[in-house]
Amino acid sequence: MTTHFRFDPLSLPREAEALRGEVRAFLADSLDGRSAERRADTWTGFDAGFSRALGARGWIGMTWPRQYGGGERSALERYVMLEEVLAAGAPVAAHWFADRQSGPLLLRYGTEEQRCQLLPAMARGEIYFAVGMSEPNVGSDVASVRARAKPADGGWVLNGAKIWSTFAQFSHYMIALVRTSGEAKDRHAGLSQVLIDLSAPGVTVRPIKDITGGEHFNEVIFEDVRLPASAVIGTEGDGWNQVMAELAYERSGPERYLSSLQSLVQMVAAAEGRGGDRLRVAIGRAVAHVAVLRQMSLSIAGQLQAGHAPNLEAALVKDLGTSFEQSLPETLHDVLGIEPSLSGGDAERVHANLLQLSPCFSLRGGTREILRGIIARGLGLR
Amino acid sequence: MSELGNIIEDMIERLLTDAVDHAVLERAEAGGWDDELWAALEDNGLPTMLAEPKEKGGEFGWPEAYRVAVVCGRHALPLPLPEAIAAGWLLAMAGIAAPEGRLGLATGDGLVLDGGGVRGRLKRVAWGRHLTHVVASVSGRVLLLPLEGCAVVLGDNLAGEPRDDLVIDGVAVESAPGPVGWGADASCQLGALLRSAQMAGAIATLLDRSVAYAGERQQFGKPIGNFQAVQHMLAVLAEESAAAAMAAGQAFAALDLGRDKDFAIAVAKVRTGEAAGKAAAIAHQVLGAMGFAREHPLHFASRRLWAWRAEFGSETDWAERLAEMVIPQGGDRLWAVITAAQQDGET
Ligand SMILES: Cc1cc2nc3c(=O)[nH]c(=O)nc-3n(C[C@H](O)[C@H](O)[C@H](O)COP(=O)(O)OP(=O)(O)OC[C@H]3O[C@@H](n4cnc5c(N)ncnc54)[C@H](O)[C@@H]3O)c2cc1C
Numbered sequence: 001m002t003t004h005f006r007f008d009p010l011s012l013p014r015e016a017e018a019l020r021g022e023v024r025a026f027l028a029d030s031l032d033g034r035s036a037e038r039r040a041d042t043w044t045g046f047d048a049g050f051s052r053a054l055g056a057r058g059w060i061g062m063t064w065p066r067q068y069g070g071g072e073r074s075a076l077e078r079y080v081m082l083e084e085v086l087a088a089g090a091p092v093a094a095h096w097f098a099d100r101q102s103g104p105l106l107l108r109y110g111t112e113e114q115r116c117q118l119l120p121a122m123a124r125g126e127i128y129f130a131v132g133m134s135e136p137n138v139g140s141d142v143a144s145v146r147a148r149a150k151p152a153d154g155g156w157v158l159n160g161a162k163i164w165s166t167f168a169q170f171s172h173y174m175i176a177l178v179r180t181s182g183e184a185k186d187r188h189a190g191l192s193q194v195l196i197d198l199s200a201p202g203v204t205v206r207p208i209k210d211i212t213g214g215e216h217f218n219e220v221i222f223e224d225v226r227l228p229a230s231a232v233i234g235t236e237g238d239g240w241n242q243v244m245a246e247l248a249y250e251r252s253g254p255e256r257y258l259s260s261l262q263s264l265v266q267m268v269a270a271a272e273g274r275g276g277d278r279l280r281v282a283i284g285r286a287v288a289h290v291a292v293l294r295q296m297s298l299s300i301a302g303q304l305q306a307g308h309a310p311n312l313e314a315a316l317v318k319d320l321g322t323s324f325e326q327s328l329p330e331t332l333h334d335v336l337g338i339e340p341s342l343s344g345g346d347a348e349r350v351h352a353n354l355l356q357l358s359p360c361f362s363l364r365g366g367t368r369e370i371l372r373g374i375i376a377r378g379l380g381l382r
Numbered sequence: 383m384s385e386l387g388n389i390i391e392d393m394i395e396r397l398l399t400d401a402v403d404h405a406v407l408e409r410a411e412a413g414g415w416d417d418e419l420w421a422a423l424e425d426n427g428l429p430t431m432l433a434e435p436k437e438k439g440g441e442f443g444w445p446e447a448y449r450v451a452v453v454c455g456r457h458a459l460p461l462p463l464p465e466a467i468a469a470g471w472l473l474a475m476a477g478i479a480a481p482e483g484r485l486g487l488a489t490g491d492g493l494v495l496d497g498g499g500v501r502g503r504l505k506r507v508a509w510g511r512h513l514t515h516v517v518a519s520v521s522g523r524v525l526l527l528p529l530e531g532c533a534v535v536l537g538d539n540l541a542g543e544p545r546d547d548l549v550i551d552g553v554a555v556e557s558a559p560g561p562v563g564w565g566a567d568a569s570c571q572l573g574a575l576l577r578s579a580q581m582a583g584a585i586a587t588l589l590d591r592s593v594a595y596a597g598e599r600q601q602f603g604k605p606i607g608n609f610q611a612v613q614h615m616l617a618v619l620a621e622e623s624a625a626a627a628m629a630a631g632q633a634f635a636a637l638d639l640g641r642d643k644d645f646a647i648a649v650a651k652v653r654t655g656e657a658a659g660k661a662a663a664i665a666h667q668v669l670g671a672m673g674f675a676r677e678h679p680l681h682f683a684s685r686r687l688w689a690w691r692a693e694f695g696s697e698t699d700w701a702e703r704l705a706e707m708v709i710p711q712g713g714d715r716l717w718a719v720i721t722a723a724q725q726d727g728e729t
Contacts, residue, residue, distance in 0.1 A: 004589070004620060007628045009635035011726050020721065087717040261717070269713030271705070280709065284701025287708055288652035290720060291645070292625055295632045313624070320621045375620055376613035379593050 004379055005313050009295060010302035016080045019073075023084040026057060031090055037342065037349035039089025040262040043255050044216055044357065046167055047091035048125070054085070054092070055125025060099050064107060069120030075305045079298065083254040087261055093167055098122040100253070101246055102129035102175050105193065109234030109242065114195065118173070130198070132162035132176030132220065133243075140370050143187045143240060147178040149194055149227060156180070156227040158196065161219060166364075168218040169207050174198055177239050180232060188240040193233045200225050212356045245309075250365055252300040252314035257293040257321030259361055260354045263328035264290070266347040270336055279335045286331060289324050293317065312378035319371045322361040329354045384445055390431075391449040397422060398457040407682050410460030411542030415512045420461055420484075429466035433473070433480050436638075447471075448634035451576050452627070455583025458682040460543065462486055462509040464576040469517035472569065475561035476524035483514030488548075489570040489694065490518035490525060499552040500525060506693070510534060510546030519560055519569040526556045539689035541682070563643070571647050573694035575637075578630040578650035581658050581690050582623075584683040588665035589623045591680055592616055595669050612668060619664040622657040629653035632724075640727020645707055651700040655691035662687050 030053055031039070038045060054060055062078040064070020085092055103122050106114055121127040138145050147160025162168075162176055174196045182190030198205060202225035207215035234242050264286050271279050296317045303310045332351055338344070340352035362368040376382050401419050410416065423429055428450060436443030451464045465487035472487075473480050486507055493502035504516060504527070511534050516527045527550060535547040560568045593616060596607030606612050629650045636646030662684040666673050673680040691697065711719050 004593075005624055007624060007631065009628075009632050009639075011639060017725060024718075083721075265713040265716050267713075268709055268716050271709045272712055275709070277702075280705035281698050281701045283709065284648075284704035285652055285656070285697065287704045287716075287720065288629070288649045288656075288701065291649040291724065292629045292632065292653045294720070294724065296624065296628045299628065316621050316624050319617070320625055369614070372614040372617035373610070375617035376607075379616060379620055381593065381596060381607040381613050381616060 005310075005316065006303075007296055007299045007313065008302070010076075010298045012076055012080065012298070013074070016074065016076045019077050020080050020084060023059070023081050024088075026053075027084065027088045027090060031088055034089070035349070036262065036266070036346040037353040038091070040260070040350045040353045040357070041091060041093075042086050042089055042259050042261075043092050043096050044166075045089075045091030046093040046170060046216075048094050048128075048170070050091050051094040051125035051128075053125070054090075055095065055123055058123075059085075060095050060125050061103050061119065061123035064103060064119060064123065068107065068115050069123035071123075076301060079254070079301045083258065083294070086254050086258045089262055094128050094170065095122070095125050097131050097166070097171075098127065098129040101131065101250065102173070104249070105175060105233060105242070105246065106195075109193075110195075111230050114230065114233075127173070128167065128171040130165045130168035130171040130174040130218075130220070132165055132168075132174045132178075132196070134164045135161055136163050136219075140367055142177065142243075143191070144184060145177055145179060145191060146184065147176065147222065149178050149180050149192070149231075151180075152226075155229050156194070156231055158194070158202075158222045158225040158227055161221045163219045164208075164217045165220050166217050168198065168205050168220050169215065171198055174220065175233065177243060180236055180239075182237075190237050192236050192239040193242055194227060194231045195233055196222070196225065196227065196231065200227075202226070211359075212353070247311065247314065247366075249304065251318040251371075252297055252304075252310070254294070254297055256318045257290070257297065257324055259322075259325045260328040260358060261290070262350045263332045263354050266350050267332055267336065270347060282331050282335045286324075286328060293321050293324060297321070312375065315371045315374045315378065318365075319362075319368055319375070322368065325361045326358045329358050386442070387446050387449045390442070390446050391453060393426060394428065394450055394453045395456075397426065398453060398459055402457045402459055404677075404679055407458060407460055407679075413544070415509070416461060423461065423463055428463055429485070430470050430480070432467050432471035435471050435474055438474055444634040444637040448579055448631060451579035452583040452586070452630070455580030455686075456587050458541075458584065458587075458686055462513070464580060465508050465573075468569075468572040468576055469515075472517050472519070472524050472561070472572065473526060476558040478524065478526050478556050478558050481515055481526070481528070484509075484512060486510065486513040486516045487569055487573055487576075488516050488518045489567065489573060490520035491567065491570070493518065493520050493525070493550060495520055495523070495525075495557070496552075498554055500527065500550055500555050501552050502550055504548040504550060506537060506539075506545040507548055509544045510548050511536060511544055516548065517569060519564075519567060520557075522560050522564075522566050523557045524560045524568070527553060528555075539686075539693070541685040541689050543686070543689070545693075565644070570694055571644070574651040574700065575630075575633055575647050577690045577693055578626075578633060578647075578654040581654040581687055582626040582630040584687050584690070585623045585626045585654075585657055585661045587683045588661050588680070588687075589616075589619050591683075592619060592665045592668045595672075599670075599672075606668070615664050615668055619661055619668075622661045622664075626654045626657040626661070629657070636724075641725060642723035645704070645723035648700040648703045648707075651695060652697045652704065655697040655700075658687035658691040 149156040180192040434440035469485040533549040633646040633650035
């Protein structure tokens with residue numbers, strides 16, 4: 001008998017549950033009047049004012065040390081805050097990557113100067129970060145990045161381009177994976193994570209319209225951009241391993257199953273007082289999925305907190321979660337049959353928004369096919 | 383996971399690995415009762431493991447029962463051990479002394495209490511013909527029904543497990559109010575809970591067998607597990623297996639931690655039942671014609687999954703119950719309802 005993975009139920013500590021009420025009260029107030037379809041944006045909704053308000057509460061960088069503007073709260077308290085803001089449909093995109101990835105990365109590998117200069121402002125919700133992995137010819141095969149930083153005058157000179165970089169147009173910095181030594185054939189070796197000030201000379205940020213007509217992601221072009229020596233984060237040439245180590249955090253959070261919760265909210269609203277068997281059964285089934293995904297995601301949070309690296313579990317949950325997120329707009333169509341329309345009622349507008357957003361759920365942060373390859377490796381098949 | 387749980391899981395895992403093989407399963411399907419194996423389970427105290435449950439100061443609770451029920455499902459144990467455990471718990475919680483004999487569990491919705499007696503039909507009782515007593519709940523009361531002399535209408539499920547109707551005609555029964563917080567159909571809820579864990583176990587077996595086969599079976603000069611299409615099928619099977627294990631595990635944990643058990647059990651039966659169908663389809667696809675052959679053991683898991691997902695209420699039935707819990711609260715309260723249901727109780 002082989003046990004491939006483990007999912008022990010997690011009990012949230014009392015202080016984490018206590019925080020839930022505080023976050024809810026804050027959200028009830030600050031999201032009052034926010035439209036149903038904008039709530040359906042969840043972590044693609046950008047609102048600097050909201051991020052600053054959240055920062056003022058101490059809810060960005062919650063787990064970071066106090067000396068860097070953090071709150072020294074537990075990862076499970078942060079988890080509760082996150083699931084609450086996501087379930088409520090709060091616009092968290094501005095500070096999202098800073099809080100989830102860039103901050104923890106700088107904490108672990110940054111110089112003291114970078115930490116002191118950047119982390120407190122990130123935690124206040126004032127400084128935003130973009131992620132630079134993809135390039136025009138680099139998608140799933142991330143190890144083939146071509147953007148290149150060459151040593152020059154005790155620092156680096158960067159050339160190349162990144163693409164699909166979410167909200168780079170409003171971000172202050174990007175952390176990008178670029179080649180700092182070796183050749184493309186060296187694959188993982190010679191890649192480094194570098195910190196780029198997006199206001200530096202030689203950086204051009206061009207928004208790209210997406211299928212909703214909105215401008216969320218961007219092309220970012222680097223032409224002889226000068227970077228200080230300290231721009232390389234962590235160990236030069238070890239960027240690949242650093243990126244991989246981040247992934248369990250990125251894959252198993254509540255954002256991987258809650259993106260289309262508003263579809264389910266609308267189904268429940270439609271079922272109040274009426275609604276046939278099919279609608280009720282669809283709601284019941286979807287609630288069962290949410291309930292189980294939440295327990296799985298929490299279980300991983302508990303394992304991370306305990307210092308384990310549940311990489312296989314995280315990949316399983318992300319693929320299950322994003323598939324579920326994508327199923328909800330389909331289910332809504334199936335049981336309500338309403339026309340998706342941004343000029344309709346709440347249900348029609350939410351439906352219109354989520355139908356358009358849903359293809360990206362199984363693309364961003366690694367596609368479904370790449371995840372399934374990782375799972376197959378975890379099962380010993382590769 | 384608890385140390386106690388690990389010990390008891392190792393114990394029953396070893397027992398069943400040795401005792402439940404192809405021949406035993408085929409014999410059971412022909413209607414047999416394996417006395418020797420039942421005696422071995424009794425010797426290890428398994429059927430009565432919750433007869434003095436944690437709630438009453440005993441050693442074992444639902445987290446340990448979960449581990450046992452999963453292993454039963456993994457090995458397709460052809461004996462009603464999970465039912466006996468739950469029946470023992472219900473009696474203990476109702477304060478009814480457990481009788482000597484073989485205890486089963488049934489939904490009581492075909493029964494009517496009249497005075498001190500009871501009449502009606504217990505439907506599709508697991509291993510009914512082999513039992514001495516059945517525990518069922520009727521209108522919020524727990525009943526202990528002696529089966530001596532009652533008529534048995536033989537039946538079975540798709541996997542050849544006995545599912546007999548028992549005709550009860552004015553038998554004198556012991557009864558007592560059910561455990562606090564449990565409604566009219568406690569025995570049905572417990573049945574659904576057990577089947578969810580057994581399904582999680584059977585799905586884990588499908589996964590193990592499928593991964594092993596994909597590593598051994600060669601086509602086009604390489605193991606079929608090298609083909610990406612096969613890898614992705616197995617990845618989905620692993621996901622369903624993980625979801626089923628969590629779905630069942632969270633329900634047993636809910637009983638232990640004072641969470642909303644009605645919610646958790648309904649969630650478990652819906653999600654494991656859904657996983658059962660998907661997992662069986664994938665495993666059979668991966669094993670090709672070999673998995674379709676009676677001599678291969680895959681069907682001991684897959685046929686049980688097709689049967690178990692419909693026992694003690696299907697996904698649809700339990701989804702309706704979940705819908706009843708959330709719809710009246712309204713869309714805006716959906717998330718609050720889910721988080722409240724999954725919060726530990728004040729214990
Ligand atoms: C809304 C959105 C926001 C994004 N934000 C960012 C961001 O902020 N920063 C950033 O760097 N990137 C971002 N991305 C890019 C994202 O990371 C990529 O879309 C993703 O990595 C896949 O790359 P690709 O789109 O080039 O697809 P490709 O890699 O070209 O893949 C196309 C198809 O081929 C499949 N495929 C590829 N390789 C294999 C294989 N080996 N086996 C089987 N199938 C395979 C893929 O699964 C997919 O179905 C964003 C994407 C979206 C949609």
